[in-house]
Amino acid sequence: MQLHIKLVLELSGCIVTIDAIGCQKQIVELITQQNADYVITLKKNQGNLYDEVEKLFKSGISTGFNCVQHSTYKTEETGHGRHEIRNYVMLCGISSQLNPDSVWSNFNSVGMVESVRSLDGKTTVETRYFISSLESNAQQLAKSIRSHWGIENSLHWLLDVALREDDCRIRKDNAPENFAVLRQIAVNLLTQ
Template sequence: DGKTLRHSYDRGGDKKAIHMVSAWATSQRLVLGQVKVDKKSNEITAIPALIKVLELNGSIVTIDAMGCQRSIVKSIVEQGGDYVITLKKNQPSLYARVEELFKQAIRQGFSGFTHTAYSTNKESNHGRSEIRHHLMLSDIKELIDPDNQWEKFQSIGMIESVRIVKGKTTIETRYYISSLPNDAQKLGKSVRSHWGIENSLHWVLDVGFREDECRIRKDNAPQNFAILRHISLNLLNQEKTSKTGAKNKRLRAGWDDDYLTKILAVAVN
């Protein structure tokens, strides 16, 4: 996923804030790599460059709708990974085919369709409750991608989120393309895990490291310091003796040399 370093701009030098794309390993809570998006480009060209330096065997790569590109899917498969990628109307014809196929499957009671379904228990938090219904269809490649344009394309997913906030109910439906076999529960877990990069990386960088407030902006310094923050966060996350968050660990390392040594030792071990 991508993140803009909001205060790395330099109006005097006509320089916009830089944008970094990072790969986040959810289960290990580690940044695996990052690339800076070229000022004349966007995430679509940056993501394949990042994927090419990763070992993806046995991994599921999740990307938002910006990454729903044939070249990106091909890069993931070439590196040995599987994928679950959000599908939106930036791929209009593909989106229309997937949406219509799910409507048809539901109308027919899934007769003639290979499908799995999974629903979560009601989750309640801060006055909001939510239930998510997951559907997955497989054996549909000839219907969706007859020209074999999408590498290792095996299944499509639909997640319907029903939210109740202050007595008002809203329903949101999202679609996905995937190389996974037909397993709606795995689809749900993969999609939920994707938010780890927002909650455990981007949010921590802003709150624990105050990244968005940083005014470092000369030459390559913003990119270099972004990488240093990622390395620091990796070390803090791997230090397990303290149960506090990254922000407090960082503060403690600043005034306790013994604790700082313990954190640095993680890199050696």
């Protein structure tokens, strides 16, 4: 399968954040060609890379990240009946180990977020991984990830609650795509 993507946004100086669906070499190359940085969610759709990153973090945790250039950052939030602690770790200087053939453009670091959430007496732990062109700065990683989800959550809330997108019964021909575009235009106009 060959992927043809044309980038029409001016990204110079920006940090682009993308979910795991965007964890593709061609997308990363387009971002870096525009002198932008990236933070992209890494999931098991990138099997070998995911496994190697997971092993690297497990090894680092067991040795206290000795001999590995890293940074850490921690946030703690309480609200809406829940308490959440997020531990961010970012490793850099790993390019030769994880990207020896330089197939990922400007691949400088990997990040990990461990979220420990307590809600109604139950505690859950979730670990997520990221690839990035950023140098080791866990606080910047945290800000990028949280900003991504803040935008994502507010947009989906607006589409689902205010515009009742999930209740829409339009299903025929191009109508669903057309109405999705109209909703996006409405959201853009309302936010201006």
